[in-house]
Amino acid sequence: MKRSVCRAFIVCVVTSAFGSVAVAQSAGSGESRKDKSPYVELSKVPAKAAAKHNPLESDPDAVAAGSKLFEMHCAECHGADASGGKKGPNLRVEEVQQATPGSLFWVLTNGVVRRGMPVWSRLPEPQRWQLVSYIKSLPAPSR
Numbered sequence: 001m002k003r004s005v006c007r008a009f010i011v012c013v014v015t016s017a018f019g020s021v022a023v024a025q026s027a028g029s030g031e032s033r034k035d036k037s038p039y040v041e042l043s044k045v046p047a048k049a050a051a052k053h054n055p056l057e058s059d060p061d062a063v064a065a066g067s068k069l070f071e072m073h074c075a076e077c078h079g080a081d082a083s084g085g086k087k088g089p090n091l092r093v094e095e096v097q098q099a100t101p102g103s104l105f106w107v108l109t110n111g112v113v114r115r116g117m118p119v120w121s122r123l124p125e126p127q128r129w130q131l132v133s134y135i136k137s138l139p140a141p142s143r
Contacts, residue, residue, distance in 0.1 A: 066134025
């Protein structure tokens with residue numbers, strides 16, 4: 001009798017513990033449907049970084065240089081025309097185009113490693129700003 005009560009108690013504790021872990025993991029993951037958006041990282045950029053201005057904003061050559069860099073480093077994932085690819089999301093969408101240059105720069109610099117976007121801090125800062133110039137120059141997606 002004592003053994004069956006003890007086993008029942010252990011089963012109850014183990015089941016409760018695993019159930020609590022599963023609930024804690026799903027609650028602690030913080031991933032709602034909105035969080036699953038590939039653009040959610042733009043909302044997580046620190047305010048100081050988001051407020052940065054693109055020093056190459058008025059440079060007429062920055063978009064062309066950024067286009068070449070995009071082709072070399074980004075097109076494989078985001079598609080040749082930046083409308084999304086195998087791995088990377090569409091960069092022509094409103095979420096990206098409405099983002100501040102500083103936010104885009106921050107995401108480029110820090111990457112989104114858990115979603116597969118590499119850290120691009122090894123690119124010189126002017127090249128990252130050229131990429132931002134190019135991304136901001138992209139037209140809206142065609143419907």
